[in-house]
Amino acid sequence: xxxxxxxxxxxxxxxxxxxxxxxxxxxxxxxxxxxxxxxxxxxxxxxxxxxxxxxxxxxxxxxxxxxxxxxxxxxxxxxxxxxxxxxxxxxxxxxxxxxxxxxxxxxxxxxxxxxxxxxxxxxxxxxxxxxxxxxxxxxxxxxxxxxxxxxxxxxxxxxxxxxxxxxxxxxxxxxxxxxxxxxxxxxxxxxxxxxxxxxxxxxxxxxxxxxxxxxxxxxxxxxxxxxxxxxxxxxxxxxxxxxxxxxxxxxxxxxxxxxxxxxxxxxxxxxxxxxxxxxxxxxxxxxxxxxxxxxxxxxxxxxxxxxxxxxxxxxxxxxxxxxxxxxxxxxxxxxxxxxxxxxxxxxxxxxxxxxxxxxxxxxxxxxxxxxxxxxxxxxxxxxxxxxxxxxxxxxxxxxxxxxxxxxxxxxxxxxxxxxxxxxxxxxxxxxxxxxxxxxxxxxxxxxxxxxxxxxxxxxxxxxxxxxxxxxxxxxxxxxxxxxxxxxxxxxxxxxxxxxxxxxxxxxxxxxxxxxxxxxxxxxxxxxxxxxxxxxxxxxxxxxxxxxxxxxxxxxxxxxxxxxxxxxxxxxxxxxxxxxxxxxxxxxxxxxxxxxxxxxxxxxxxxxxxxxxxxxxxxxxxxxxxxxxxxxxxxxxxxxxxxxxxxxxxxxxxxxxxxxxxxxxxxxxxxxxxxxxxxxxxxxxxxxxxxxxxxxxxxxxxxxxxxxxxxxxxxxxxxxxxxxxxxxxxxxxxxxxxxxxxxxxxxxxxxxxxxxxxxxxxxxxxxxxxxxxxxxxxxxxxxxxxxxxxxxxxxxxxxxxxxxxxxxxxxx
Numbered sequence: 156x157x158x159x160x161x162x163x164x165x166x167x168x169x170x171x172x173x174x175x176x177x178x179x180x181x182x183x184x185x186x187x188x189x190x191x192x193x194x195x196x197x198x199x200x201x202x203x204x205x206x207x208x209x210x211x212x213x214x215x216x217x218x219x220x221x222x223x224x225x226x227x228x229x230x231x232x233x234x235x236x237x238x239x240x241x242x243x244x245x246x247x248x249x250x251x252x253x254x255x256x257x258x259x260x261x262x263x264x265x266x267x268x269x270x271x272x273x274x275x276x277x278x279x280x281x282x283x284x285x286x287x288x289x290x291x292x293x294x295x296x297x298x299x300x301x302x303x304x305x306x307x308x309x310x311x312x313x314x315x316x317x318x319x320x321x322x323x324x325x326x327x328x329x330x331x332x333x334x335x336x337x338x339x340x341x342x343x344x345x346x347x348x349x350x351x352x353x354x355x356x357x358x359x360x361x362x363x364x365x366x367x368x369x370x371x372x373x374x375x376x377x378x379x380x381x382x383x384x385x386x387x388x389x390x391x392x393x394x395x396x397x398x399x400x401x402x403x404x405x406x407x408x409x410x411x412x413x414x415x416x417x418x419x420x421x422x423x424x425x426x427x428x429x430x431x432x433x434x435x436x437x438x439x440x441x442x443x444x445x446x447x448x449x450x451x452x453x454x455x456x457x458x459x460x461x462x463x464x465x466x467x468x469x470x471x472x473x474x475x476x477x478x479x480x481x482x483x484x485x486x487x488x489x490x491x492x493x494x495x496x497x498x499x500x501x502x503x504x505x506x507x508x509x510x511x512x513x514x515x516x517x518x519x520x521x522x523x524x525x526x527x528x529x530x531x532x533x534x535x536x537x538x539x540x541x542x543x544x545x546x547x548x549x550x551x552x553x554x555x556x557x558x559x560x561x562x563x564x565x566x567x568x569x570x571x572x573x574x575x576x577x578x579x580x581x582x583x584x585x586x587x588x589x590x591x592x593x594x595x596x597x598x599x600x601x602x603x604x605x606x607x608x609x610x611x612x613x614x615x616x617x618x619x620x621x622x623x624x625x626x627x628x629x630x631x632x633x634x635x636x637x638x639x640x641x642x643x644x645x646x647x648x649x650x651x652x653x654x655x656x657x658x659x660x661x662x663x664x665x666x667x668x669x670x671x672x673x674x675x676x677x678x679x680x681x682x683x684x685x686x687x688x689x690x691x692x693x694x695x696x697x698x699x700x701x702x703x704x705x706x707x708x709x710x711x712x713x714x715x716x717x718x719x720x721x722x723x724x725x726x727x728x729x730x731x732x733x734x735x736x737x738x739x740x741x742x743x744x745x746x747x748x749x750x751x752x753x754x755x756x757x758x759x760x761x762x763x764x765x766x767x768x769x770x771x772x773x774x775x776x777x778x779x780x781x782x783x784x785x786x787x788x789x790x791x792x793x794x795x796x797x798x799x800x801x802x803x804x805x806x807x808x809x810x811x812x813x814x815x816x817x818x819x820x821x822x823x824x825x826x827x828x829x830x831x832x833x834x835x836x837x838x839x840x841x842x843x844x845x846x847x848x849x850x851x852x853x854x855x856x857x858x859x860x861x862x863x864x865x866x867x868x869x870x871x872x873x874x875x876x877x878x879x880x881x882x883x884x885x886x887x888x889x890x891x892x893x894x895x896x897x898x899x900x901x902x903x904x905x906x907x908x909x910x911x912x913x914x915x916x917x918x919x920x921x922x923x924x925x926x927x928x929x930x931x932x933x934x935x936x937x938x939x940x941x942x943x944x945x946x947x948x949x950x951x952x953x954x955x956x957x958x959x960x961x962x963x964x965x966x
Contacts, residue, residue, distance in 0.1 A: 157182050159250060161203040162221035165212035165242055167229055169194065170330040176206040193504060194563035195583065209238050210504075214246055214441065222248035227256035228433065230263075233375065236437030237467040243267070245441065259384055262432045266463050280394040282387075284422045287406040288366060291317055295346040296363040298354060299405060300389050302372040310368055310405070311349045311601040320602030324350035329556045331590035336597060345602055352381075355389040365393045366405045370415045383424040383431075386417070390425055438464040445494040448480040474511040475518050476501040484519055487526070499568070500525055506560040517561075525571060532574040536581065538562055543585045545592040549600065552593040559586045624670045642698025643671050643719040671719070672727030679734035686738060691827025693735055701735055703826055708757050710750045711743055712826065745818040748801040748811045749777060755800055765793045768809065772802065776829045777814030778850065778861050784809045805865035806872070806911045807852065812862045815850045824849070839863050840898035854910075855903035867894045867904075868911045875936055886916065886933040912938035 156162035157179060166172040169192045176190040176197075189202035191211045205217055209224070216222040230240040243254060244267060254264065254271070264271050290313055293299070299314075299321070301307045307325060314321040322340040324333055340348040341361060348360065352372065367389070371380050381389075394400025402425065404415050417425075424430055438461075443454035455473055458466040469477075476498060479485050488497045500522050505514045524530045542559045545552075559582055566572050566579040623631050628640040638647045645667055678686070678695065685695055692699045693714070700720055703712035714735055720728060743750075755761055756769040768789055771779045786809060794804065801811045813819065817837040823829040831849040834841060841851065843858045851858040859867075870893050878887030894904045905915055914937050918930035 156204060156221045156223060159219075159221035159248075161217075161219040162223070162248070163205040163207065163212065163216045163219040163246075164223040165207050165209040165225065165246070167209060167226045167235075167239075168330070169208050170333060171225065172206045172208050173330065179204050179206065194560050194567060194586075196567050196579070209235070209242060212242060212246065214241065216246045216248055216252075219248055220250040221253070222246055222251075223253040223255060225255045227254045227264075228260040229256075230260075230436035231433050233437065233468045234470055237439035237441075237470075240436045240438045240464065241441040243436070257384065257388075257430075258428075259430050259433045263434075263436055263463055267436075267461070278391075278428065279397045280399045282390055282393060282426055283399065283401050284417065284426060285364075285401045285403045287404045287416070289406045290314065293318075293347065293366060293405075294364050294401075296361060297347055297366055298360065298362045298364070298392055299347065299349045299366045299368055300352060300354060301349065301368040302351060304351075306368055307349050307351060308601075314347050314349065315601050318347060320345050320598075321347040321349045323597050323601055324348060324354055326351055326353040328553070328593070329560065329586060329590045331587060332556070332593045332597070335590070335594040339598065339602065349601075352385070352389055354392055355385070359395070360392055361395060362392045363394070363398075363400055365390045365400070365402045367403070367415060368405045370404070370417070383421050386421060387425045387428065387430065435463055435465045437467040439467040439470075443498075445491040445498070448476070448485055448488055448494060448497070451494055451498060452477060452480065471505045471511060471514060472502040475515045478511065478515045479519055479522075482519070484522060493526075496525065496570075497522065503561070504564060506564070507554070507557040521565070529570070530565070530572045532572070532578060535562065535566065535572055535578045539578070539581050539585055543588070545588060549593065549596050552589055552596060556586060556589045556593060559589060622667065622670065624667070624674070630667070640667070640671065640674075642694070642696040643675065643700065643717075643723070644698045645719075668722050668724055671722075672724045675720075675723055675727045675731040679730055683734060683738040686735075688742060688822070688825035690825075693739070701732070705828070709753055710746050710826075710828075711739065714739070743822065745816070746814070746822055748813045749773065749819070751800045752802075752811070755797075761796065762790070762793060764789045765797060768797070768802075772809065772811065776823050776849070777819070778808050778810035780808050781805070803862075803865065805861070806868040807864065808861050810861050810865075815860060815862045820850050838898075852907075852910075854899060855906035857899060857903045859897070859899060859907065863897055864907060867897065867899070867907065871908055871911070871913060871934075872936075875934070886935045888931045889934050908934070912936055 156164060164172075164175060166175065172190060172192055176188060180188040183204060186199045187202055188204045188206065189199060190197040191205060191207045193208060193211055203219075205213075205219065207213075209229075212224075224239065224242045224246065227239055227243055230236045230243055232239070243264075246252070254260075254268075258275070261273055264273065288294075290299075290310070299310050301310055304325060307323060311321045311323050322336040322345055324336055328336070337348070337360065339345050348354070348362070354360075367386075370386070371378055390400075390402035392400075393402055404417065438459040440454045440457055444450050452473070455476075456466070479497075479501065480488075485497075488494055500518055503514075503518055503521070505511075507514070521530075524534070539559070539562055542555050542562070544555065547555070563579065563582040563586060566575060566582050569575065572578050622637075624640060625631075630637045630640055630645065636648050638645055640646075678684075686700070687694055688703075691703050693701045693703070698719070699717045701714040701716050704715050706713050714732060716728065716732060720731060723731065752769050752773050756766050756773060758766075761769070764785070767785050768779075771784050781804075786804070798804075801813055803810055803812055814823075815837065820829070820833060820837055824831075824833040829849050832846055834848045834851070837850065837860060840854075840857050840859050840863075841848065843853055843856055847853060847858060850860055852861050852864050854864070871889055874889055875887050879885070889908075891901065891904060894907070895901070899907065908915070913934055916933045916935070918932050921927065921929065
């Protein structure tokens with residue numbers, strides 16, 4: 156066409172017309188090319204080239220030098236065939252006319268257009284039948300063809316789960332949505348496309364394999380098996396130019412779980428490209444008379460005179476005309492002009508696919524306004540605004556797109572709508588927005604980009620996966636978020652479906668260790684910033700780096716690396732564990748007195764009594780009560796040895812004062828060694844709890860830190876010694892300043908001192924009428940000498956063997 160001075164081409168799809176329009180415009184310029192379809196008209200003044208849908212193509216070819224009709228074999232289609240047949244018979248170019256179509260059309264062209272020159276363009280690639288394949292075993296770059304919306308959605312959903320998703324193409328989609336879905340496949344974002352038989356016409360795709368989910372379809376009249384030529388039209392999408400393709404069926408798609416099968420004859424016909432020729436084309440009078448509605452209907456139902464032609468079945472436009480002609484609305488349609496206009500209204504395409512009755516009601520409402528002249532701009536704008544709504548599911552948006560296509564068609568008519576250009580522009584804008592929303596819904600429902608990316612990487616070196624880890628810990632592949640790294644642990648993105656989680660975890664385990672190894676090296680270089688001891692483990696950002704395993708003879712535990720650390724590359728793992736060992740040594744310095752006790756307890760020269768005491772101190776994590784310490788068996792000459800390593804022999808407890816400070820108590824709790832309730836600040840005195848905190852001794856309703864309790868008791872003994880050096884009497888007066896300054900209440904002072912053998916004699920109050928300072932309480936030290944009470948034996952149950960034995964012992 157571009158080689159001629161002017162040209163006009165007719166296409167079966169608006170999508171194809173738009174594609175060729177863009178190509179010709181790139182060659183000839185914007186002002187030289189027009190696009191004319193039912194819903195869109197771009198007609199620059201003086202345009203010499205026209206790209207049209209077959210229905211919108213001028214019968215005279217607009218007087219162009221070159222005329223072409225694509226997919227001319229559609230003349231055999233029940234619904235649209237008569238339009239293509241009319242162009243095949245009547246539309247001619249001044250210099251050249253080209254009919255493009257399948258070889259099955261050749262005999263009819265020779266019969267109807269004897270002067271035509273017929274040329275073949277053989278297919279360069281071959282098609283090969285490979286039999287049925289399960290969905291899980293379909294090769295990449297496959298197209299799956301189904302013949303119902305339910306089946307398309309079902310297959311697409313399965314592909315989303317197991318293969319990352321699929322593009323979806325159906326005849327009900329708008330061309331814009333169809334283009335965007337095809338782009339998903341062509342750009343490689345998904346490896347599969349699920350489509351109806353609409354894929355067989357006008358879509359050039361990089362498909363390697365076509366799988367048929369079925370071999371039967373409803374053709375508007377009945378369910379029937381596809382013709383071999385139709386099968387080949389669809390299977391021919393596989394392979395491009397000199398790249399071979401394959402075709403087959405999809406296993407497990409029917410009720411019994413088996414696959415539909417091609418017959419040997421069908422396989423031969425498709426592979427060898429040999430099909431039965433067409434025997435007829437559908438025809439309908441292209442220039443009926445408009446004298447009256449009855450005359451118009453008669454002409455449209457008049458059979459053709461040529462035996463190669465057959466009267467077209469009643470299409471939706473003729474069905475609508477006949478329904479409305481029998482109603483009162485048709486009685487008022489008189490005169491050639493009004494009859495022609497009425498026929499144009501009835502020829503409105505049924506984009507909504509609601510059937511003849513519903514469509515006829517819509518046309519009747521439309522005609523009420525058209526009969527008066529024009530549709531008002533306000534009325535049309537209101538109808539368009541009603542459809543300007545992007546909410547809803549896939550079916551709802553498809554319904555709105557069908558409705559807006561109807562109004563786009565109406566607005567394109569030159570004599571139907573006031574402010575035609577403005578209304579047409581509004582309708583196209585709303586259709587574009589609805590198409591974008593529908594594309595987004597389809598992609599959201601049927602495409603899991605994360606899974607698609609991971610499926611492409613299966614079988615490849617995981618190190619080659621383009622995985623990225625940013626500073627915030629977000630893990631992504633090709634811009635798609637897979638999850639987050641907290642510490643060195645990968646957590647799957649919370650929005651991922653349950654069935655995707657295992658795949659994401661597996662991919663992370665293979666591809667992340669190298670990046671996490673770098674992160675571990677950075678942690679070591681930063682002197683373990685942010686690392687902490689908590690709940691018996693070393694943690695970073697709340698995640699475990701190493702578990703602490705207690706060992707005999709040392710306060711320093713063994714480090715057991717976590718699963719994530721074990722998965723790091725060897726060098727990074729060893730570097731991190733060495734850094735953790737060094738960090739832990741520094742962290743455990745406040746526990747040096749306890750470590751000395753461990754060493755002393757393992758020294759044979761310390762003597763069994765001292766070692767027994769040390770083991771009791773170690774078991775008590777730095778302190779033990781005197782009555783449990785076994786101090787009565789300790790030789791006096793061993794006490795200096797123990798004091799040298801930090802042990803204090805108190806009145807009530809044996810302890811290491813250095814281990815009663817806040818830092819060592821917190822460390823013992825973090826290590827998981829001492830799990831008793833912890834007072835982080837280690838206050839001198841606290842309110843007693845049901846469970847005595849670590850490092851404290853009960854004192855009535857309060858608890859006091861052991862080393863401070865010893866300070867109070869030592870001061871009491873010193874006071875007693877001074878008083879007895881001056882006066883041989885055993886009773887003395889205590890000053891409460893020290894215990895009160897520490898925080899003990901007066902009643903609780905008596906409780907604490909009473910535990911150490913001090914007894915108080917309360918002073919009598921002054922007689923009534925006497926004034927002066929109250930008499931002080933007097934104290935004396937009377938250490939208790941309790942005999943160890945033997946436990947009361949448990950009485951055996953009567954009638955038992957033990958009860959009989961007890962009777963024998965008593966006798």
